[in-house]
Each structure stands twice: as C-alpha cells, then as structure tokens.
Amino acid sequence: MPAATGRVTPGPGRVARVGSAERAWQNGEVPVLLIRHAHSGSRLENGRDDSERHLSSKGQKQAGDLVGTLERYVPQRIVSSPSVRCIETVEPLARLLRLPVETEQALAEGSWVAAIALVRSLAHEKVALCTHGDVIAEILVSLADEDHLDLGARPRQAKGSVWVLEASANRFMRASYLPPLR
Numbered sequence: 001m002p003a004a005t006g007r008v009t010p011g012p013g014r015v016a017r018v019g020s021a022e023r024a025w026q027n028g029e030v031p032v033l034l035i036r037h038a039h040s041g042s043r044l045e046n047g048r049d050d051s052e053r054h055l056s057s058k059g060q061k062q063a064g065d066l067v068g069t070l071e072r073y074v075p076q077r078i079v080s081s082p083s084v085r086c087i088e089t090v091e092p093l094a095r096l097l098r099l100p101v102e103t104e105q106a107l108a109e110g111s112w113v114a115a116i117a118l119v120r121s122l123a124h125e126k127v128a129l130c131t132h133g134d135v136i137a138e139i140l141v142s143l144a145d146e147d148h149l150d151l152g153a154r155p156r157q158a159k160g161s162v163w164v165l166e167a168s169a170n171r172f173m174r175a176s177y178l179p180p181l182r
Contacts, residue, residue, distance in 0.1 A: 031073055031164045032119060033128040036136050038062035038160040038180070040085040051083040051108070058182065062160030063089045065181040067096050069162065075099070075128040079118075081107035086130040089160070093128065107131040112138035119143075123167035133157050140175070147172045 038059035043050050055063060070093055078094045080086045082103040094101045106114035109132045116139055119129065136157045143149040143165070149172050157163075160180030165172050 030124055030126050031166050032122055032125070033070055033073060033075060034119070034136060034139065034163040034165055035066065035070075035089060035128060035130040036133055036157050036159055036161050037081070037083070037086040037089045037130055038066070040159070053083070053085050055085055055088045059085065059089070059160070061182055062180050063092050066090070066160065066162070067092045069178055069181070070128060071096060073128075073164070074126060076126040077102065077122075078128045078130075079104050079107065079122075080130040081109070081132060081135075083108065083132070086132070090128060090130045107135060109134060111135060112142075115139055116142045119165070120170075123165075123170070123172065133159075136163065143172045143175070149173070149175050151175055152177065 037055075039056050039062055040053050040059050041056040043053070066089065075093075075097065076099075078090050078097070078099050079102045080090050082105060086107070087101055087103065090101055104118065105111060106118040107129060112135045115131060115135045119139055122129070140149075140151055140155055140157075140163065144151050149165075156177060156179070158180055160182070162178040164174075164176045164178065166174040
C-alpha cells in the first residue's frame, strides 16, 4: 500500500466544511470513512440476486459528489461490499485516486458482526469503506456502546452519506456525519 501523504489542503476554489470531520483533515489524523452506498432504486424483483442491483441516475450523481467530499481525506485503500451498488458508489473516488476497489464479504448486507471487526482492524489506516444501511447502523451502535462514541442526538445513514470515524489507541473517539449533497 502507498504511504500516507500527511496533511492535505483543498484544491483551488474548494471550501473546507467546518466541524470535527474537517478537524481530522486539518490535523492529519487518520479517519476511517464509512460510506453508505448511493441511491439504487427498489429491490430487484422476480427472485433476482439483489447484490446485482446498480445505482440509479440519482445514485450515480451521488457517487460523483462523494469524490469532492472525500478526496481531501486521501484514503490509501478503498474497500467495498461485493454488491454492485457499493462498488459503483466508490468507483469514481477510486479512479481519481488511482486505487483498486477491494471487495470484502464482511461489508455485505447482514454481515455486521464481521464488519465491526473489520472496522476495528482498520482503525489506524486511511481507508474508505462502502457498505449497507443495516451494517452501518450496527457498526455505529457497537462503537457507541463499546467506545462511548458520541453520534449526536439522531444518528443518520442516508444513501450516499459518510461517517468520518477517528480512532485513538484502540478506541474510536470522534464521529462526524456528512450527509449526501443530493
């Protein structure tokens, strides 16, 4: 894996968002970016495998928006659920950063126990993880319970959104929610 590049500044004309998510970027801390896949329409019918569902046109726009939101964090790895909609969500970011999209079964729908272990194992890497709403909810509940992570009054996980998770030692210390732009 390439070495971390340290502090990153926004490009010309870019405005950094204010909040603890930006603190991670400004201080050179290493966040885990927990991404919910972008909009993908309704579940597939006729018994077809739902993991093959593609992004909708709205989801494709959300995936493009994520590039501008996440490029400043310069993840060194991009890891996704094997579901097509998750892979398609992070492909624009992967292209920009010239990184492969690694697939990981632990991020698949319903795999939240394995996903929690994966997130903990990657706590000190600059990594973007793309997964599903049910998995994100369980990861957040686990981190809130075990690490006393403050998720705010009403934690959300809209399609195309991101949680920026920051760890110190063996504990997640801060979490910031970045809603989708559309």
